[in-house]
Amino acid sequence: MFLAYRVSRLIWLSLGSLAVAVGLSLLQGEAKPTAIISWLDVTGEGSVAVFSLLWITALLASRPPGRVTTLMLIGLNCFLFSATLDLLDEFYQYPISADWLGMVESIPAAFGMVVMSVALYLWHQEQLALGRQLQRREMSVRQHDLIDPITQLYRAEYWREQAKSCQVSGIDAFVAVVDINHFSQFNQRYGHHEGDRFLREIAQLLIMHVRAVDLVCRYAGDRFVLLLPQISLPEANELCFQLRLSIHHIAFRTGRQTTAIFQSARSVTALLSADTCLDSLLQRLNRQLDEAQRDVA
């Protein structure tokens, strides 16, 4: 409703400028004989007036009402006013007493130029702000895509990005993969829903136990991949040992059960150097984890 009111007000502004220009010419001028009318000038000046009107229509149809639209319309209406007077003086001649009409004809066009310049500057600012907003939205969608909905940890793709950036920056790091033992049996016995809850607890525990610089991501299923920058092999092994110990001590309870469930985990560690192929490294670590489980079984 308010939008329609504003648009109609702007349309009235355009019709008003046209009416004032025509009214002034009719009141002050006297029709020229057709023989002295320069049709070339009429075509040139007429096209400026027609295009001003077309631009106003296009602006009203395509832009939402607002400060920029209003300023643009004011600027274009000034052009329209001057162009209409300019066109009409091809058909009407004015007495010397109406010399002021010349001023009335040229000043709005100059004023319109200033207003249009301000409008174009604000439009540019508007586009920049819009660009920033779209970029932020794109970033948040992208970030959202990188997060695992069950554990709220970053997915493996994010881990790869960070591991690559470690390699590019020449930061030494160790990679660790932690796997929950017999998780499929856990799922079968307590249900997938409880399995999800357990995975969430493990994720929180891992985050709590690593250093602030470390990254914990969900690799797949019951497997978690860690990026441990600036750490020695004994320190990385000690950290993984502590993590396994903590997982083993989780007293998980399902439903109203008072009896706690305990799960164990296993882990493998490897150095990430600048020339390490991430895919081969992950394949190797996954293989080692599978072999470790076969050896236990």
Ligand SMILES: Nc1nc2c(ncn2[C@@H]2O[C@H](COP(=O)(O)OP(=O)(O)OP(=O)(O)O)[C@@H](O)[C@H]2O)c(=O)[nH]1
């Ligand atoms: N609850 C739950 N289970 C999942 C999810 N993703 C994968 N799983 C289950 O995790 C189990 C992983 O099975 P396996 O890779 O054989 O692992 P495991 O049973 O722990 O066997 P080992 O690792 O060899 O001890 C499968 O039963 C999957 O169905 C998930 O998001 N939620």
